[in-house]
Amino acid sequence: MKIGIPRAFLYYKYHYLWETFFEELGIEFIVSPETNKDILNRGMTYAIDESCLSSKIYLGHVEWLIGKCDYILIPTISNYASSGTVCTKFQAIYDVVKNTFRDKDIKLINYNIDVKNSDFEVKAFLKMGRFLGKKNASCMRSYLIAKQAEKTARVMDEKYQEQLLDEKKIKILLISHSYNIYDKYIGAPIIDYLHDMDVIPIIGDLANKKEAIYNSFEISETLPWTYNRELVGSIVLYKNRVDGIILLSSFPCGPDSLVNEIIIRRVKDKPILNLILDGQEGTAGIETRLESFLDIINFKKDDYSGKI
Amino acid sequence: MxxxxxxxxxxxxxxxxxxxxxxxxxxxxxxxxxxxxxxxxxxxxxxxxxxxxxxxxxxxxxxxxxxxxxxxxxxxxxxxxxxxxxxxxxxxxxxxxxxxxxxxxxxxxxxxxxxxxxxxxxxxxxxxSLKKIAKILPVALKMVEYMDTFEDYIRKNAGFEKHPGALKEIHHEFLNELRTVRTKKELNNTYQRYMKRVKGVEVEKPKNPLKVGIIGEYYTIMEPFSNHYIERELAQMGIVVDRWMNVSNSIIHNSKNKMKEHIKNYAEYNMGATSMATINKALEFAKKNYDGIIHVKSSGCTPEIDTMPVLQNISADYKIPVLYFSFDSQTSDIGIQTRLEAFYDMIMMRKEAKN
Structure with missing residues (x-):
């Protein structure tokens, strides 16, 4: 038995949890490779034209896994109760995959999180474990260990970022869904570019989630989506320790289309750059915009320190 | 203030x-x-x-x-x-x-x-005053239902009027008179009267007319300007237009469990907003042997985009053509016209081939 995990979407939020859970249960798994041009092209072939770049990438990863494993893991998420809902894509993706690849030999394993209707994460994982023929007790044990591993990893990430925030260099806060910013093909080039320019990228997604949600209300009262709330809250947490903010979205992200506009209209004390990733080849356009954004920030910095 | x-x-x-x-x-x-x-x-x-x-x-x-x-x-x-x-x-x-x-x-x-x-x-x-609201709310809700039933009748007959425009005119008068209604009794009277009038309008419907079902996103399907008056266009082509989506069906009479059961072979989860109704009705139109389905949405509408792989499968399984429209601020009337005409020719030829 081998599980296939698409390296896209929720992978970046949950991979510590998934990987440890399967390892502890003694279940073999395979993760699709980092996104590359070929995977994106496969995704574009199968996806509905108008769907967002991130979901095209997702379908590309699913397609890559077909024939290489017994089951492909496609979890769905409906809501996290009081902390919000998610983009409808995360509820739809299971049926989208099923219908898109109906004519291929594809078997899916799914769990659903719907906290409002008491489908909690732990319940979902126990169910998935049972589906894989494991006993409840060992599923529970594996889940708890996985949860601990996830927590440790998050704390480490957060601590590391704290150190970066204390550095003297120019720091830019990147507000971007984890599946975009960590994606090798669409997000990583931005991070690499900032490093090349001797700028420290601060990742909004690494902020402490609970604190971020709590602080997000300072910027927006009715924001319905948990993941966006976490990002918006990270602006409140980090804003005073960075020199500028980049909003990085994949085209045409539904939630981001509105949330970015709220951020631009309400966060007035930092320069903000709104970058839309469309998966088109060539980074020249993006680099030009990044370069001029950094120029503005450098100029401001010099201005404040009285160099001009 | x-x-x-x-x-x-x-x-x-x-x-x-x-x-x-x-x-x-x-x-x-x-x-x-x-x-x-x-x-x-x-x-x-x-x-x-x-x-x-x-x-x-x-x-x-x-x-x-x-x-x-x-x-x-x-x-x-x-x-x-x-x-x-x-x-x-x-x-x-x-x-x-x-x-x-x-x-x-x-x-x-x-x-x-x-x-x-x-x-x-x-x-x-x-x-x-809650009392005032309690008094008028049932009237307003019933009015929505009557209006929807009325418009449903028009959609199914507007393409076959002997004197084009007659139904539209009565509809217009109906709405104007509804604005003066204050009680359920007045509402019922007005509705009965206008329903009678509208049913009295002469229509020449062929025995087996072309039938098209419209499905899609809430706003675009209900606000005629935003869908470039697609229902009017279809009527002019002599097509019976069937649309389930309206306020009374989606808010007052909506049964999610029934829909979920009906579409379970195609979708297990609710893809959000109007997606379940879209799939549910597409499947029903397909099973009822309609000549075609038209899917309308605003461009970028995530829930409706996610229904499209499902609609494609329904289309393949039941051999029913589906025409997809995605409207944004740049959409031109001429482009829509051309695609509608091509769609019409296609479903017409299919119908003739079947007979």
Whole structure:
């Protein structure tokens, strides 16, 4: 038995949890490779034209896994109760995959999180474990260990970022869904570019989630989506320790289309750059915009320190 | 702020029951939202984020038009998709434009529908009387149902009138008279009378006319300007148009469990907003051997985009053609016309081949 995990979407939020859970249960798994041009092209072939770049990438990863494993893991998420809902894509993706690849030999394993209707994460994982023929007790044990591993990893990430925030260099806060910013093909080039320019990228997604949600209300009262709330809250947490903010979205992200506009209209004390990733080849356009954004920030910095 | 002059964005003909609800139930002045035009869309697009869905642009543009028409209180609602965040952003944009109006966002009060409505009403007019609302609400709801039934009949017959335009004219008079209705009795009388009139209009329907079902996203399917009057176009081609989606079906008579059971071979989860109804009706139209299905949505509408792989499978399984329309502020009438004509030719030839 081998599980296939698409390296896209929720992978970046949950991979510590998934990987440890399967390892502890003694279940073999395979993760699709980092996104590359070929995977994106496969995704574009199968996806509905108008769907967002991130979901095209997702379908590309699913397609890559077909024939290489017994089951492909496609979890769905409906809501996290009081902390919000998610983009409808995360509820739809299971049926989208099923219908898109109906004519291929594809078997899916799914769990659903719907906290409002008491489908909690732990319940979902126990169910998935049972589906894989494991006993409840060992599923529970594996889940708890996985949860601990996830927590440790998050704390480490957060601590590391704290150190970066204390550095003297120019720091830019990147507000971007984890599946975009960590994606090798669409997000990583931005991070690499900032490093090349001797700028420290601060990742909004690494902020402490609970604190971020709590602080997000300072910027927006009715924001319905948990993941966006976490990002918006990270602006409140980090804003005073960075020199500028980049909003990085994949085209045409539904939630981001509105949330970015709220951020631009309400966060007035930092320069903000709104970058839309469309998966088109060539980074020249993006680099030009990044370069001029950094120029503005450098100029401001010099201005404040009285160099001009 | 003197008297409350309240408005809600234009959607189909629903301004009629809304007017009664606001004036009689909430004791506020109701500003009739101007009909949606090209200007609405231009205004809305000017102040909207680039790649937001079209209903955001239409409703924002319409808010600005209602302010110009004298409104000082704007009401916005939610809907299980991006619509849930329309209110806060539109309120902010209108504030940034320096309009001095109140913006009532019904999404703020997150609880059951009744409490949400109560809190919303309370915000619209703090001095409202529950008694008045209790008296007029059933009338307004019943009116929505009657209007929907009436329009459903028109959709199925408008293509076959002996004197084109007769149904539309009666519809217009019907709406005008509804605006004066205040009690259930008056409502029933008006409805019976106009239903009789509309059924008396001579139609020459062939025995087996072309039948097309329309499915899709809430706003685009119900606001005729935003779908480029697609139903009118289809009627002119002599097609019976069937549309389930309207306010009474989606809000008053909606059974999610039934839909879920019906579509389970195609979709297990609710993809959000109108997606379940879209799949459910597509499957039903397919099973009933309709000649074709037309799917309409705003471009970028995530829930409706996600239904498309399902619709493609239904189309393949039941051999029913599906035409997909995605509207944005750039869509041209001519492009739509051409695609509709090609679709018509295709379903016509299929029908002839079958007979």
């Amino acid at each position: 003197g008297k409350y002059k309240v408005s809600f964005p234009h959607l189909g003909s629903y301004f009629v029951p809304l007017e009664i609800l606001f004036t009689e139930g909430l004791d506020v002045e109701y500003i009739m939202p101007p009909t949606i035009t090209k200007r609405t869309l231009e205004l809305g697009s000017r102040y909207s984020p680039d790649y937001v869905c079209a209903p955001f642009k239409y409703t924002l543009g319409n808010f600005i038009e209602t302010i110009e028409a004298g409104a000082n209180t704007l009401v916005q609602t939610g809907g299980g998709c991006r619509l849930d965040y329309y209110g806060e952003l539109q309120g902010q944009i209108i504030k940034d434009l320096d309009y001095n109006v109140r913006f009532v966002n019904l999404v703020k009060t997150k609880s059951s529908l009744l409490i949400t409505l109560y809190n919303g009403f309370k915000e619209i007019n703090p001095d409202m």
